[in-house]
Amino acid sequence: MKKLINAVGDVVPDTLRGMAAAHPSLRVDVENRIVVRASGPTPGKVGLVSGGGSGHEPLHAGFVGYGMLDAACPGEVFTSPVPDQMIEATKAVDGGAGVLHIVKNYTGDVLNFEMAAELCAEEGVHVISVLVDDDVAVQDSTYTAGRRGTGATLFVEKMAGALAEQGAPLEAVAAMARTVNERSRSFGVAFSAGTVPAAGKPTFDLGPAEIELGIGIHGEPGRSREPYREAREIVRVALDALNTDLPFSGDMLVMVNGMGATPLMELYLAYGEVDAYLREKGATATRCLVGNYVTSLDMAGFSITTCLLDNELTILWDHPVETPGLRWGR
Amino acid sequence: MDTAFFLRWIATVTERVRAERDHLTDLDRAIGDADHGSNLDRGFTAVEEALVTTSPATPADVLTTTGTTLIRKVGGASGPLYGTLFRTLGRSIGDVAEVSPEALADAFADALGAIMKLGSAAEGDKTMIDALAPAVPALKVSFDAAAQAARDGARATTEMRARKGRASYLGERSVGHQDPGATSMAIVIDSLRAA
Missing domain, CATH: 3.40.50.10440 (Dihydroxyacetone kinase; domain 1)
Incomplete structure (x- = not known):
């Protein structure tokens, strides 16, 4: 370690x-x-x-x-x-x-x-x-x-x-x-597990060509282990799960969140896929966040969180905020 | 059983949790988040200190101090659950200098109920309850019988599918792994024999 x-x-x-x-x-x-x-x-x-x-x-x-x-x-x-x-x-x-x-x-x-x-x-x-x-x-x-x-x-x-x-x-x-x-839903995907310092080794082992679908944020494994594939398809698995549970529509807030060890480059790449998918479903990501916000130590992977906005929620989202992790309007 | 008995019991649990720390954490790595051993070790180490500083006068004092310290120090689900075990034992035993085997068995039955309520869990959910529940009636027989029942109960969790706690997210994949909470509960009960 x-x-x-x-x-x-x-x-x-x-x-x-x-x-x-x-x-x-x-x-x-x-x-x-x-x-x-x-x-x-x-x-x-x-x-x-x-x-x-x-x-x-x-x-x-x-x-x-x-x-x-x-x-x-x-x-x-x-x-x-x-x-x-x-x-x-x-x-x-x-x-x-x-x-x-x-x-x-x-x-x-x-x-x-x-x-x-x-x-x-x-x-x-x-x-x-x-x-x-x-x-x-x-x-x-x-x-x-x-x-x-x-x-x-x-x-x-x-x-x-x-x-x-x-x-x-x-x-x-x-x-x-x-x-x-x-009004919010999330789905996470891991490429590798994080290592809890006190444990000294990764919480679970993923082979070089495996990904873990449906992970939580405490390093626990997810719902299934599947073969690695290209970003477009992985993002689609996550979005299909979200859209099935609470169909996308209208104005939406979308977060593409890094789990701790995934480059921002890849998160933006994923966001491009998310945006295209939403358009396909007739929804619009009027607000978004791309970055590391709810991480899981050094886990590689990402999660997508969506929220169905209305006027009131949009106004609350836009309201000024001044914290170490999130800051705008002030 | 007097205050010294309960102090020896907790000291044995502390020692054995420390010795089994990595094993418990490994079990938790398989179906949880790899911290059960380190959390309990941290908790019982704090209990060890608390029992020295407060020098409890009665069995109930020992148990209540143990439970409160675990709630304050452990965190996670095991903190409140083990804390509730010891606090309920203390409350149930009451302000006496000597505890009969019957009173201890009754106190354990109360503690089982309190843990089931707090965790909204039942037998067969693959939790610490699967070691504790079979031990409760066996306590009326002997500590040896209770220890055996708890160990068997913990072992039987291997074939269960978790329905509570973090392991429940694994569904079928939780089958084939012994539950860390049931394993530590078996240690707690087994330690009665050494006290």
Whole structure:
């Protein structure tokens, strides 16, 4: 394993120290692993808290700032944070209007956030939790832990964050978060697995001519293993799955997201294929993101996340945002 | 069984989780995300420290401190689930200096219920429950019987298809691998014999 790290056990705190040094707009509590806006809670504004395993950067800490999150709780690599972090973060960002927890649907994240929300309620903080479960690769929700929360988390954080910034009450911000989730879908493909520093070797092995379809973002394998083929066809497999689940139409927001070890060149190449496919279906990508936003360490591969826009969502997407990972209009 | 017994039990679990750390992580690599051993080791190492600093006075104190520390330190699904196991044992046993085998068996039955509720999982889902559930009635017989039942239960997960947790995303491909959570649960129960 060749990784730019000092010691396996220090990866998360060392990363947080770097983020703190790079971004004075963040207040980073390295010991307790909480990242909040340096400006403190905004009185009367709903606070947005998210969190999850580390290794998905810039998600979530990179999305703390004006127009998105108020706090992020980074866990160990690929391991959900613990309730203590979430409770501290929730109290730190409560501006009196309540706090929204944005939770990716992974068993660990769900259980820890659930415990945190109960304890916050006991302490008198009004918390609503919204689950993100956009991953269409999980077909059978009855016999699984349900669809995973992946790329749409960014959309939820962005649009609910914009609404909160405009002074909307907690119930409305939570409803918007649910709406964005319902209108969003994701599908991921891996060319090679990432390596968790503590494990020292890749989470799964893929042959030189194999790809893994329907991966999640925690390094777990996906729904099937298939032969490698050209970009046009791989992108089509992903888009067919998305379009079957929630047909493309009208104005759409599309993210072509790198998993960590795929060049931006290839992501743009893929985006060209996505754009052509949407046109074929009579839909238009009126907004897009191409880059590494919801990563999985050094996994090679990509994911596509789509969202059916309407006027309100487009306005919320365009609303100014100023975070380390996403920034426009300000 | 007194406070010292429960301290020995947790110390044995800590030791054995450390020894089995890489094995548990390897099992998790096959059907999960390759961190079960390292997470539990981190958690029980924190428990070891917490039990020294708080010097618990009763069996329930030992168990509650263990559970709370796991919830605070482990993360993932195993943190809240193992945390709930030990906290429920502590609550169920109550404020006594000596715990009878019957009371411990009853406490384990309560803990099983609490874990099933928290994880909304049942027997046969290929989880830690598959090691814990068969051990609960066996506890009324002996620790040896419980350990045997837990080991057999863990082994039987190999043929199961996962329906909960991250392994569930693999569907049929989860068959053929022993569940890491059931394996660590078997270690926890087996450690009662050494206490």
